[in-house]
Amino acid sequence: MKVILIDPENQTVTVINIEKGNEAIYKAMDCTTFCCPIEYDNNDTLFADDEGLFKAQKGGVLMDNWEYPILGKILIIGCNPEIGSSIGVKSKVKFFTDQIRWVNEKEAEAYRARYN
Numbered sequence: 001m002k003v004i005l006i007d008p009e010n011q012t013v014t015v016i017n018i019e020k021g022n023e024a025i026y027k028a029m030d031c032t033t034f035c036c037p038i039e040y041d042n043n044d045t046l047f048a049d050d051e052g053l054f055k056a057q058k059g060g061v062l063m064d065n066w067e068y069p070i071l072g073k074i075l076i077i078g079c080n081p082e083i084g085s086s087i088g089v090k091s092k093v094k095f096f097t098d099q100i101r102w103v104n105e106k107e108a109e110a111y112r113a114r115y116n
Helices: 022-029 093-097 105-114
Strands: 002-007 012-017 034-039 045-049 060-063 074-080 085-087 100-103
Touching: 002 093, 012 093, 022 034, 022 045, 022 074, 060 105, 100 105
Parallel strands: none
Antiparallel strands: 002 012, 002 074, 034 045, 045 074, 060 100, 074 085
């Protein structure tokens, strides 16, 4: 399944292929649990490390109109809302690269320290 990986440590936004299922998501994001705080108008969904604030991070991401960063890797995955199944992403990489502000390790740690 085609997804978009946003990697703040390497400051890259790329299309990758993963298998369907939670284990593939965990592996791609280097995490053990995730949350889906944002669903876009085209039903693509942002997957974030649900424990991103509880571990040291090399960086994070802020996007237009966000009040706080998401720390750790992010996946954008498509969703079929009629059956609730993950599908290939519809969004283009440019949609995200046009609005990303990378949060460096020092900023990520300062933000994380406020909540730990």
